[in-house]
Amino acid sequence: MMNMGLLKAAMYSPQRLDSDVPVLPENIVRKEIQINTVHCERYNKAVNWKLGIASVIHPNYLQVLSLPMQLEMMINEPFPFKPMGLVHLANHIEVNYLPEQNAKLLLQTSFNGLTWHKSGWVFALLSEGFVNGQLAISATSYYLSRQRHAQTNKNTDLTSNVNIDETNSKTKIAQKNVSNMPIINEVLPPFDISCDMNFPLGIGRQYARVSGDFNPIHLTRWTAKLMGFKQAIAHGMYSKALCISEVLKKEMENRKGALAQTPMQFSTQFIQPIYLPTSCELNINRGGDQIDFSLTSKSRSKAREHLRTKVVIA
Template sequence: MTVKELSSSPSLSSLYPKAVLGGLRKSGGDILPDTEFVRSGVTVDPAHLAAYNQVCEFRLADTLPATYPHILAFPLQMALMTEPDFPFPLLGMVHVANRITQRRPIRVTEKFTLRVRAQHLRPHEKGKQFDVVSELLSELDPAGEPVWTDVSTYLRRGGASGQKRERRTELAPPAPKADWRVPGDIGRRYAEVSGDRNPIHLNPLTARMFGFRSAIAHGMWTKARCLAAFEGRLPDAYTVDVAFKLPVLLPAKVAFTSWADDGGWAFELWNARKPKPHLRGSITPE
């Protein structure tokens, strides 16, 4: 594996033009690059963390929400997926699932090393999918084991594999534990704290260019918002796993529900006006 050591966080303002230009090329084959991006000396800006917590409705605390390190890893993920040898253009890829494992509470004052790589390219009924794996290692853990791991699964549509599609039976949505109003500007607000300025999230005009009738909420915002609903009940070590279903068209009213499941929880986010799920997930103690 080729390791690329970075001395600073990649500039997202320069990576987005690369992503746009990359969208003009065809998909480039079936081989993911054998490359890992590594950045040491990563620290958390408490003011940025506070802004993130406010947007996602986490409480202010001296530990990180499990979804926050995804924000630290995002520039490295972008750098990896805009490299010339990456087989798929970034524009048009769909974030279909995300699994985060936190092995202990992570304090704001820690210093970290980040590692990001792509792996497990495989067929999908609608094209091909692969995982981008991000790991956070703390200088407080001399053994060098990750304290946090994030696996984001992406779908590249086209060239369907011919796999037989599983029949899914959609049930009526369960009685919600809470109804949330999602404001029309949440895409722009989350973009400010996450750096993810994909035009589908920013305003209706740019979203329509990609086939959406309005801007849509970031999938990782919906995951973070759901996780915030469990604050005060989460164990020190756990995995939170979600599958992203239908996008949340902004503004929106959504229904959140959760239930105990095998020592942890299962949860769903639904369109409050129609029986259609936006997200399904689980929280499992480690």
């Protein structure tokens, strides 16, 4: 979140009762940008994106570029939830090809689904990046707004009273149920490769300065406690970006070539928060064109899984 956006997010209070079924706005935000190569390089350094692929943006960089637009959608009526304290549950990235670091992009953001969750409501937010009119990369983030439910809305079918025009693009369908959120429950096969990853105490503030995401849950122990966490936690998209950088570096070594023009998908489930500081282990399994990876840590001899991702490379 940007500084002014953070203030607006802190002050924003939707005019909605807990008994009301929330309705997402149908607006679409668009913006043409020229990628700032200096900022892009700062981001690359933060997430270890290098070795022959640094001429193109990181798959996660779209989230950073579109973050101010996402925030704009969440600090104005009739957005039905408070932006502060949202929990990032999952993220899905589809790459047709990775744009160059100096590319001109048309960015587009829109809401892309809503569903009941035992701890509140989950909504999807879609970001898309177009180069010369062609979709290069898209990313969908799934956010949980934690709140108590009234009995009347627990089993609500969000699509029953919504007239969806099937001829519209998916970016225009704001009221459909979330049906494609990554849920990866199966037991993973034995891992082929493991490597260490460290998340130091101040990494939340460092990444916030690069990404613009100043959500209080990432900054300090005290600001995180205000949001219901025992201490500051790492950004989910930061931990995912670090893992992707490492996984694609190893994949290029296997393939002995770059992946910039190769279609790829990254489906991630954020399972448990990474409390700062934490030492983690990245475990990677490769089978054909699919790669599974998991980020885990140990606390008092008990393993904790923080995220799990399926990567499909065409």
